[in-house]
Amino acid sequence: KQEVTQIPAALSVPEGENLVLNCSFTDSAIYNLQWFRQDPGKGLTSLLLIQSSQREQTSGRLNASLDKSSGRSTLYIAASQPGDSATYLCAVGGGNNDMRFGAGTRLTVKP
Amino acid sequence: DVKVTQSSRYLVKRTGEKVFLECVQDMDHENMFWYRQDPGLGLRLIYFSYDVKMKEKGDIPEGYSVSREKKERFSLILESASTNQTSMYLCASSQPQPGWRTYFGPGTRLTVT
Numbered sequence: 171k172q173e174v175t176q177i178p179a180a181l182s183v184p185e186g187e188n189l190v191l192n193c194s195f196t197d198s199a200i201y202n203l204q205w206f207r208q209d210p211g212k213g214l215t216s217l218l219l220i221q222s223s224q225r226e227q228t229s230g231r232l233n234a235s236l237d238k239s240s241g242r243s244t245l246y247i248a249a250s251q252p253g254d255s256a257t258y259l260c261a262v263g264g265g266n267n268d269m270r271f272g273a274g275t276r277l278t279v280k281p
Numbered sequence: 282d283v284k285v286t287q288s289s290r291y292l293v294k295r296t297g298e299k300v301f302l303e304c305v306q307d308m309d310h311e312n313m314f315w316y317r318q319d320p321g322l323g324l325r326l327i328y329f330s331y332d333v334k335m336k337e338k339g340d341i342p343e344g345y346s347v348s349r350e351k352k353e354r355f356s357l358i359l360e361s362a363s364t365n366q367t368s369m370y371l372c373a374s375s376q377p378q379p380g381w382r383t384y385f386g387p388g389t390r391l392t393v394t
Binding site for chain 1: 383387
């Protein structure tokens with residue numbers, strides 16, 4: 171069974187700092203990997219999706235990388251802003267419609 | 282703009298009641314999912330459906346059933362609500378191909394008293 175771990179569980183940074191969130195998974199036979207953002211009491215918003223054949227995806231100030239062989243993905247946020255404060259979740263997709271989530275990293279960006 | 286909607290944002294029910302949570306997507310997605318999210322436990326898959334009238338159990342199906350009579354609608358049913366089913370329930374949809382993102386609804390916070 172796929173296990174997904176996110177480190178750190180919480181992170182607090184000053185505005186403007188670049189930061190990296192980490193996600194690791196135990197089974198490298200993945201279909202895809204998604205990074206989601208969740209604001210308190212709300213649903214999840216997909217930020218980036220990396221297919222198993224890809225190494226990275228970029229959207230604006232966000233860059234996600236995938237290293238299947240080592241079972242790792244990172245989400246890089248450049249020039250962080252207070253509006254980036256949220257919980258970020260990593261989800262690993264399996265071929266049978268199975269998506270496994272990490273517990274998330276709660277990010278606080280201080281003005 | 283793609284959209285997944287859930288019938289209620291907040292719901293309070295009594296123990297033993299039958300509870301229906303409705304989810305509708307407007308993207309013609311084949312796959313639909315029900316998750317529950319609890320502090321410390323993260324998101325756990327209850328059921329998913331990959332086609333009309335088709336369903337598969339997730340990790341925690343006990344105490345739940347689902348119905349998908351139309352492609353756009355996926356219902357979660359709590360046959361006899363219990364206090365340990367108090368949780369945030371999230372519906373999601375996607376296409377089965379690996380390049381398609383998953384879209385979530387806003388969630389229903391259910392409290393069973």
